[in-house]
Amino acid sequence: MILRGLLASLVGLSLCAQERPLVLRAARLLDVRTGTLSSPGQVWVKDGRIQAGIPPAEAQVLDLGDRTLLPGLIDTHTHLLFRAGLGELGHLKRSHAAQVLDGVVNARKVLEAGFTTVRDVGASADFGDVALRDAIARGDIPGPRMLVGGPSLSITGGHGDLNGFPPHLHSGDEHLVDSPDRARHTVREWRKRGVDLIKLHATGGVLSNHDDPGAPSFSPPEFKAIVEEANRRGMDVCAHAHGDAGIREATLAGVRSIEHGSLLSAATAMEMKARGTFLVPTLYALESILLPGNPYRFPEGSLAKARAILPLRRAGFRVALEAGLPIAYGTDIGVFEHGQVAMDFRYLVSYGMTPLQAIQSATVTAARLLRLEAEIGTLETGRAADIIAVEGDPLKDITTLERVAFVLQGGRVVQRPVR
Ligand SMILES: [Zn+2]
CATH class of the missing domain: 3.20.20.140 (Metal-dependent hydrolases)
Structure with a gap:
């Protein structure tokens, strides 16, 4: 179930980009250039940007379960x-x-x-x-x-x-x-x-x-x-x-x-x-x-x-x-x-x-x-940490994009699923 409009209650959870690094995990991650699904999917962010390599041990981990990560x-x-x-x-x-x-x-x-x-x-x-x-x-x-x-x-x-x-x-x-x-x-x-x-x-x-x-x-x-x-x-x-x-x-x-x-x-x-x-x-x-x-x-x-x-x-x-x-x-x-x-x-x-x-x-x-391809549109290293997660596999059911479960904008949680 997705509960919308949680922004105010999320302030405590909101991961201020300058604070702890954040690791997002989910069942899948979609490479939107090639259509390749990695499973499980993982991406980590710091200072509002997507980072390369292994996340540091002190990073906060958010496990999004049976969902697919893709760019905002x-x-x-x-x-x-x-x-x-x-x-x-x-x-x-x-x-x-x-x-x-x-x-x-x-x-x-x-x-x-x-x-x-x-x-x-x-x-x-x-x-x-x-x-x-x-x-x-x-x-x-x-x-x-x-x-x-x-x-x-x-x-x-x-x-x-x-x-x-x-x-x-x-x-x-x-x-x-x-x-x-x-x-x-x-x-x-x-x-x-x-x-x-x-x-x-x-x-x-x-x-x-x-x-x-x-x-x-x-x-x-x-x-x-x-x-x-x-x-x-x-x-x-x-x-x-x-x-x-x-x-x-x-x-x-x-x-x-x-x-x-x-x-x-x-x-x-x-x-x-x-x-x-x-x-x-x-x-x-x-x-x-x-x-x-x-x-x-x-x-x-x-x-x-x-x-x-x-x-x-x-x-x-x-x-x-x-x-x-x-x-x-x-x-x-x-x-x-x-x-x-x-x-x-x-x-x-x-x-x-x-x-x-x-x-x-x-x-x-x-x-x-928009001439912003160096900034947004993929989950590649260095891009803005604008990331969403949807239920299931959007390549099998495109309408899952009508029910976005999780939104991260510039490294900050805007919306997250309720378990
Ligand atoms: Zn118009």
Whole structure:
């Protein structure tokens, strides 16, 4: 049995990284690069890092029993400041402060579910994602290590604008970009406010009730200006894109990853492959829009778009797999409930990945997308001591990742099983 939310009671057990070395033992340890299971599994940590060789005699030993050790998971497409199920008008009623408070709650849920790093792409609030990232990094509140993008860049009338409402209701225009000059200014402004990356909307969306997910957005010179300026400031760009033309234009402009990528064609997949562009598929988000009874209260326009896209995206994902694209785990949580951050594993497998490929998408591949492969994503010596344990063997039952039993973050116990 797993009891969640034990953080406060664990203070006594929490192994402060600078104190005693810690040895983790379990029935198995998964090498996520090769798929090799060592049995029994053992890894030891000190000063927040995974260590080589034999642990010292004074080390504290934690035996996790019939479980499998693997690296902390990475979600490369989150919205920690969103709250699922508010409906279209409910979102309009929320203050920036309310969004940040939800972010605090959601950050903890995601960490306790075994996700020790996230890339948060598209907070609508007043750069609340930057504040949340910094509070977690300081150790003020529990949460995953975050990379953040601030508000997503959009064209006027695009996925990031507020469409279908009277003119006096608008989204604010700071993030709306309608020329290359404006693009450069906005990227510089976002950098000034502390973001790690830039997110743009290369096509319309599904949840935005009044635009076309198939239609590309920015002109090629605008795409190019955003990516060039971001790269000059040391930032990558990720592109929300459903339709193939938008995926292609964003890829040619040099974005690091395509988010969703629903209607990807084989020809565009080849362009992505040639450039090393990652795909972040967010499979369960689209499925969650069409759950029986519409528990998240999506408007009819979004339901209709999801119904149209869902049958096509399985083919798009196949194309990506067959092209051998790097596919990184991403959920779009916020569209659905944050505690369900591990739901995409079962969909990645049902859409054609092996369980090992699905686990790699959330570890080694995601770490590479974030350019953090020297820091996280494996249990190799010198990496951050971000380690989880799941019941049984995740290569045999991928859904065991939905019930993470133990979480260590930077050498500190976040969550442990109850015996
Ligand atoms: Zn998203």
